[in-house]
Amino acid sequence: MVTLTIDNRKISVPEGTTIMKAAASVGIMIPHLCYLEGINEISACKVCVVEMQGKTKLITACNNPVEEGMVLFTNSPKVRSVRRTNVELILSQHNSNCATCVRSGNCNLQKLSNDLGIIDIPYEKEITEMPWNNSFPLIRDFGKCIKCMRCVQFCDKVQDLHIWDVQNTGSRTTVDVSRNRRIEESDCSICGQCITHCPTGALRERDDTAKVFRALADPETITVVQVAPAVRAAWGEALDLPAYMATEGRMAAALKKIGFDYVFDTNFSADLTIMEEGNELLARLADPEEKRWPMFTSCCPAWVRFLKSQYPDMADHLSTAKSPQQMFGAVAKSYFAEKIGADPGKICSISIMPCVSKKMEATLPDMYSAGGGADVDIVLTTREFARLVRAEHIAPALLTEEAFDSPLGESTGAGVIFGVTGGVMEAALRTAYYCVEGVNPPADTFSDVRGFEGRREAEFSLGGRTLRTCTVSGLKNARDLIEDLRAGTVHYDFVEVMACPGGCVGGGGQPILDGVEMADVRGPRLYKLDEQRPLRFSHDNPGIKKLYAEYMGAPLGEKAHQLLHTHN
Ligand code: HC0
Ligand code: SF4
Numbered sequence: 001m002v003t004l005t006i007d008n009r010k011i012s013v014p015e016g017t018t019i020m021k022a023a024a025s026v027g028i029m030i031p032h033l034c035y036l037e038g039i040n041e042i043s044a045c046k047v048c049v050v051e052m053q054g055k056t057k058l059i060t061a062c063n064n065p066v067e068e069g070m071v072l073f074t075n076s077p078k079v080r081s082v083r084r085t086n087v088e089l090i091l092s093q094h095n096s097n098c099a100t101c102v103r104s105g106n107c108n109l110q111k112l113s114n115d116l117g118i119i120d121i122p123y124e125k126e127i128t129e130m131p132w133n134n135s136f137p138l139i140r141d142f143g144k145c146i147k148c149m150r151c152v153q154f155c156d157k158v159q160d161l162h163i164w165d166v167q168n169t170g171s172r173t174t175v176d177v178s179r180n181r182r183i184e185e186s187d188c189s190i191c192g193q194c195i196t197h198c199p200t201g202a203l204r205e206r207d208d209t210a211k212v213f214r215a216l217a218d219p220e221t222i223t224v225v226q227v228a229p230a231v232r233a234a235w236g237e238a239l240d241l242p243a244y245m246a247t248e249g250r251m252a253a254a255l256k257k258i259g260f261d262y263v264f265d266t267n268f269s270a271d272l273t274i275m276e277e278g279n280e281l282l283a284r285l286a287d288p289e290e291k292r293w294p295m296f297t298s299c300c301p302a303w304v305r306f307l308k309s310q311y312p313d314m315a316d317h318l319s320t321a322k323s324p325q326q327m328f329g330a331v332a333k334s335y336f337a338e339k340i341g342a343d344p345g346k347i348c349s350i351s352i353m354p355c356v357s358k359k360m361e362a363t364l365p366d367m368y369s370a371g372g373g374a375d376v377d378i379v380l381t382t383r384e385f386a387r388l389v390r391a392e393h394i395a396p397a398l399l400t401e402e403a404f405d406s407p408l409g410e411s412t413g414a415g416v417i418f419g420v421t422g423g424v425m426e427a428a429l430r431t432a433y434y435c436v437e438g439v440n441p442p443a444d445t446f447s448d449v450r451g452f453e454g455r456r457e458a459e460f461s462l463g464g465r466t467l468r469t470c471t472v473s474g475l476k477n478a479r480d481l482i483e484d485l486r487a488g489t490v491h492y493d494f495v496e497v498m499a500c501p502g503g504c505v506g507g508g509g510q511p512i513l514d515g516v517e518m519a520d521v522r523g524p525r526l527y528k529l530d531e532q533r534p535l536r537f538s539h540d541n542p543g544i545k546k547l548y549a550e551y552m553g554a555p556l557g558e559k560a561h562q563l564l565h566t567h568n
Contacts, residue, residue, distance in 0.1 A: 004070040019061035020048055023074060029117070030074050031083070033090075033108055033199055035062040036515060044149050046086045047112065051076045053315035055541040057084055065494070069139065084116050092123035094200070095143030102383070103201035108514050109146060111202075128174050131511015132143055136183050137190050137206050137359035145175050145202040150195035157415065158501065163188045175202075187309040189302040189475060191499040192381075199514055205356045209412035211378045215348040216259050222347045224336070225260040226328045226408070227251065228356040229267055230419030230504035231382045233522035234527070238386035238511035241396050245523065249401025256402055258392050262336075265404045266351065267411030269328035270418040270427070272547070273299060274538035276564050278322040278423075278431040279555040285465075292317045294470070294485070294492040297322035297424050298566070301361035302478070302499035302508075306475050311482055320565040323356055325351050326367050328408065329375030330563040335551045336408060337372065343505030344372025351376050352385045354507030357499070366566040381509025389394055411545035413530030414442065421473040421503035422449040422456065425496040429460060429469070431539050436463035444534040450527070452502050452520045455481060457492070473498040473506075507549055 001012045013022040018041070021031050033045040034256050043060035050061050055073035056080060073079060092112060098104045106524045121435045130142040152164040163186050165178035177183050195203040215221050236246025255263045276296070282449060284290045298318040300306055308315050322330070328351070333344035351358065361367065362376040369375055380388070389396060403409070414430055417423030429446040448458040449469060454477045470492045472478050484490045500506045502519020505526065510518070530536060538544065552559050 002066045002068050002071065004066050005069070006072045007074055013066055013136055013147050017066050019050060019064050019066055019072060022066045023061065028074055030061045031112055031336065032062055032151060033112060033146070036150050036197060038146070040150045040153045042149060044147060045090065049079060049086070050074045051188065053076070077145065078200060080117070084118065087112055087116055088118060088121050088123060091118065091121045092125055092144050093127060094146060095127050095141070101144070101201040102204050102207070106512060110198040121168050124467035126171050126346065130176065133182065133184055134166070134206065134460060138183065138188065138192065138195065139204050139206055139219055141204070142174055143204050144200050146200055147173060147175060148199060150197045150199065151175060151203060153199045155194055158547070159189065159191060159193060159475055160335065160479050161187055161189060162415065164194065168243050188498055189196045189306045190357035190360050192303040193311070193500060195356065196508055196510065196512050205381050205384065206359065206547055207384060208359070208378050208380055209384050209391070212380065212388065215350070215378070220346060222342055223260045223350060224262045224347055225255055225333045225350045225352065226264045226266045226351045227525060228325065228351065228355070228419065229416050230269060230507055230510070230522065231385065233419060233505050233525040234510045234518065235382055235385060237513065238383055239389060239396055245397055247401055249314060249403065250396055250399050252404050253399040253402040253501055254389050254394055254396050255468050256387055257399065258351070258404065262405050264328070265411050266324045266328055267291045267415030267542070268543055269324040269331065269539035270409045271320055271412055271541040271544050272564065274427050274431050275544060275555035276560060277319045277557045278428045278435065280319050280321060281428065282432060282435055283492070283556065292560050294495045295319055297496040299418070299424060300360055300498045302357040303478060303497040304473070304498060305360070310479065314482065322564055322566055323361065325353060326361065326375055326382065327564050328371045329362070329367070331373040331408065333370035333375055334563055335547060344370055347372055348378065349376050350378045350380065352380050352382065354382050354504045354510045356381060356508045366568055369563050383509060383511060386511065407543045409547065410541055412538055412541050413533035414538040416526050416529045416533065419504040420526045421452065421494065421498050422471040423492065423503065423526070425449045425469055425471050427538055428494070430537050432462060434539055436535060440537055449564040450524065454501065467494065469494050471496045473503050474501040475499050
């Protein structure tokens with residue numbers, strides 16, 4: 001242990017502890033901006049400076065370990081003055097147009113400037129603006145970048161894609177796409193993790209809310225909205241709604257209040273995905289000629305994009321089942337359009353996703369399968385959904401809970417857990433077991449696949465054989481797994497990959513709580529919903545049974561093949 005004094009308080013902490021953590025352990029919070037635990041501890045912003053007795057130069061708290069006998073002051077007059085100057089210098093290169101910034105009210109720089117009482121900037125403003133392709137789902141606003149390096153480090157260390165790098169020198173230093181590429185030429189998976197780890201508004205999703213308002217205002221357009229599993233675990237955070245009030249029923253009520261004609265649930269098509277993907281797995285297992293092992297899940301578009309760009313020779317391992325978002329769109333513009341006697345071209349299909357890459361997925365060539373234009377016309381993130389609610393001046397706490405509409409609103413517990421790492425695997429195993437054994441197992445039989453450690457293996461016995469599974473989240477973990485598969489050091493039958501750490505609950509389109517990882521808080525919310533559902537097996541969903549009986553035929557059948565599977 002090391003004993004030191006911080007702000008006149010004597011404390012003991014384990015050797016190697018940083019000053020920042022030592023102070024936090026006794027409730028002394030040292031302000032910081034660029035720091036991201038375990039990812040970015042490089043003191044780029046110099047906001048966390050503290051004074052050490054006997055030293056003239058201030059030291060940074062985020063990356064300096066404690067030393068025996070140190071005497072530190074975290075808020076002395078000298079510290080306050082230097083910290084203030086450092087923030088003023090950052091502001092002199094920052095486009096502080098807070099009124100029109102998506103991060104206003106949720107920006108660490110804004111809060112810090114306010115906390116320090118900065119109302120004038122004594123330096124000349126020198127802001128670097130650069131062109132960007134604003135039709136791309138991921139937007140960079142150079143004028144707001146504070147060069148904190150979090151996006152660079154997160155993409156390097158967690159996603160292993162190295163999309164960002166520092167460019168130029170001196171006051172023109174900025175962060176841009178590496179190797180002089182444009183973002184659309186890069187291998188960016190569009191996972192959006194650099195957005196959720198940006199402390200300011202320098203990174204954001206393309207805002208598509210105006211398109212939704214246009215569709216809602218058009219009396220000729222039938223608006224059909226679907227909400228992804230993980231959105232319900234997080235939407236309240238962006239609206240200051242406590243978790244116990246942020247229920248599925250209140251979320252559906254908010255969507256109805258906004259004015260969507262039909263409020264449906266992506267959980268419905270998650271159940272449908274299981275019917276197709278589970279049967280595809282069983283068909284591959286039954287085929288002695290099948291070589292494409294392991295089978296990979298295909299529902300995370302950032303993972304699919306990653307695999308196709310990094311390991312194109314393994315793309316045929318992907319399940320051909322479309323993601324629930326896309327299956328929903330295809331069903332909305334075919335089966336449902338027929339049911340309500342509408343021209344699919346008159347339906348505007350909108351999805352609310354915890355994800356940025358879903359905006360890209362909806363535009364892929366395979367996703368125009370129902371004859372009414374794109375199967376999903378507009379994709380909003382959870383954050384954009386919150387903006388929609390605010391723009392409509394809705395106070396969600398005052399809403400009475402409402403049910404999703406029928407028939408594309410019915411779902412099971414298996415559909416809900418899609419939004420958390422391991423959930424697709426678990427849901428698929430529940431149905432695969434039923435298909436092989438003819439009876440449902442206890443619903444939690446496959447809970448070994450759960451866990452937030454980034455890579456998790458399990459083995460189950462199914463129809464007299466052993467099924468080896470692996471669940472991965474985060475793209476660096478995915479790359480390591482693929483390298484191990486290629487080296488022949490591991491062997492699996494079925495692998496689930498989600499690009500975002502923790503799965504969609506930690507998605508790049510989710511509400512941002514600066515510096516806090518929320519996946520392991522939101523994940524259990526979905527497991528709880530699963531537990532509370534009367535039906536917990538996708539094949540028991542009455543809406544799904546009806547869809548096959550009335551329209552789709554059998555899983556993997558001709559119609560299913562045309563609408564629910566990819567062909568490229
Ligand atoms: Fe997901 Fe999905 S689980 S990818 O994370 O499969 O985005 O929530 O909507 O499509 O269902 C995201 C979440 C989805 C899809 C589902 C899958
Ligand atoms: Fe990297 Fe994901 Fe950001 Fe693309 S979206 S730059 S892959 S972190």
